[in-house]
Amino acid sequence: MPTVLIIGASRGIGLEFVRQYLIEGWEVHATLRTPDSHLPLKGVSGNLHLHRLDVRYSDQIRNLANTFLNHPIDVLIHNAGVSKSSGGAKEIMKINSEAPIELATALLDAVAQSAQKKIVLMTSQMGARGGSTAKLDPYGESKAQLNDHFRSLVSAWSEKKIRAIVMHPGWVRTDMGGPSAPLSVEESVRGMMDVIRNLSLQQHGSFLTWRGDTHPW
Numbered sequence: 001m002p003t004v005l006i007i008g009a010s011r012g013i014g015l016e017f018v019r020q021y022l023i024e025g026w027e028v029h030a031t032l033r034t035p036d037s038h039l040p041l042k043g044v045s046g047n048l049h050l051h052r053l054d055v056r057y058s059d060q061i062r063n064l065a066n067t068f069l070n071h072p073i074d075v076l077i078h079n080a081g082v083s084k085s086s087g088g089a090k091e092i093m094k095i096n097s098e099a100p101i102e103l104a105t106a107l108l109d110a111v112a113q114s115a116q117k118k119i120v121l122m123t124s125q126m127g128a129r130g131g132s133t134a135k136l137d138p139y140g141e142s143k144a145q146l147n148d149h150f151r152s153l154v155s156a157w158s159e160k161k162i163r164a165i166v167m168h169p170g171w172v173r174t175d176m177g178g179p180s181a182p183l184s185v186e187e188s189v190r191g192m193m194d195v196i197r198n199l200s201l202q203q204h205g206s207f208l209t210w211r212g213d214t215h216p217w
């Protein structure tokens with residue numbers, strides 16, 4: 001079965017990706033800041049492998065990449081993100097904008113060695129620089145910078161035949177999205193997995209929603 005690596009899987013959208021890919025029988029690798037004490041994934045059946053990672057630390061990103069030196073990753077999903085941080089705007093930028101690019105770059109060869117060669121970086125409609133959804137507070141700005149950086153790498157990544165997108169998961173009922181959000185995590189992740197399953201080479205470099213629509217930058 002194919003292999004998926006989900007970055008930031010302790011709760012919310014990341015945890016639901018783990019659940020649904022396990023149900024589909026995939027080999028699932030999931031990163032958590034504290035895998036030893038993580039209750040929701042204890043006793044989960046299936047081909048699940050947990051890894052320790054706080055995306056703020058480059059040495060931990062390098063360690064994770066070393067684990068996958070000879071282990072192809074069909075689908076890499078960078079989901080970890082924060083809307084607020086005690087470390088302020090600088091830390092929000094580090095986690096939401098710098099870490100996904102650093103991590104995807106470190107794992108690029110592992111993805112390129114796989115059959116599917118897919119990368120999904122979780123962005124937000126609030127990171128669109130134009131249109132009605134733009135919200136350039138520190139969170140929106142961090143996602144906008146992620147989008148900008150992603151777009152600057154698209155042609156280099158296409159040389160390796162990688163299919164990479166940034167994706168807006170919808171407004172989802174999680175700790176971050178809050179209880180008023182219209183979408184459940186199950187619906188959002190089901191939609192995103194359909195988009196990932198059908199991702200074509202032509203869509204490489206796109207900003208897509210959980211429904212597969214193209215989102216304006």
Ligand SMILES: NC(=O)c1ccc[n+]([C@@H]2O[C@H](COP(=O)([O-])OP(=O)(O)OC[C@H]3O[C@@H](n4cnc5c(N)ncnc54)[C@H](OP(=O)(O)O)[C@@H]3O)[C@@H](O)[C@H]2O)c1
Nearest residue numbers: 008010011012013054055080081124171172174175176177
């Ligand atoms: N929910 C929405 O409506 C919505 C809308 C647009 C975009 N998004 C994006 O979707 C992604 C997931 O959101 P969510 O709603 O599931 O959020 P969430 O419930 O707040 O979960 C955030 C996840 O990111 C992890 N994380 C945070 N900082 C980390 C770090 N330094 N290192 C490693 N992992 C870290 C958390 O781990 P810990 O448990 O260890 O903190 C947790 O697993 C985020 O990128 C978010 O920006 C969400």
